[in-house]
Amino acid sequence: MKKWLFTMLFGSALVLGACGGGGDDGGNEEPADNGGTDTEESTGDEGGGSVDTAAAEELYQNNCASCHGGDLSGGAGPKLSAIGSKYSVDEIADILKNGKNNGMPAFEGQLSEGDITTLSSWLAEKK
Structure with missing residues (x-):
């Protein structure tokens, strides 16, 4: 059973990784804090802070979708479609960095x- 689950997760990760888009210059996020004048920022934001939606979605697909579903609907991990109504940006960032005792791995050496x-900013918008 464990081999089957591992095979499915690994296969999903390969498929999702191959579906990643192109034309991204590496996703450097430093310009996102410049007051909203950068033209590569998301156009679907509500104002205030800005999140590079395309980069966030790519990060999600490459690192989270195999457990939480490609559409945030859940799977091996809980659904994240309304995670922003439960946790703040800082709480989500802490969970991403340090993991959680319910099987959520820590990503602090794997993600910058x-x-x-x-x-975490993108997920916090999911309410």
């Missing part, structure tokens, strides 16, 4: 601080 910030 900028990637964690992008992903």
Whole structure:
């Protein structure tokens, strides 16, 4: 059973990784804090802070979708479609960095601080 689950998760990760888009210049998130004048920021934001939605979605697909579902609907991990109504940006970032005792792994050596910030900000918008 464990081999089957591992095979499915690994296969899903390969398929989702291959579906990743192109034309991204590496997802450097430093310009996102410049007051909203950058043209590569998301156009679907509500104002205030800005999140590079395309980069966040790519990070999610590459690192989270195999457990939480490609559409945030859940799977091996809980659904995340309304995670922002339960946790703040800082709480989500903490969970991403340190993991959680219910099987959520820590991503602090695998994702950069900028990637964690992008992903946690994007997930916090899911309400």
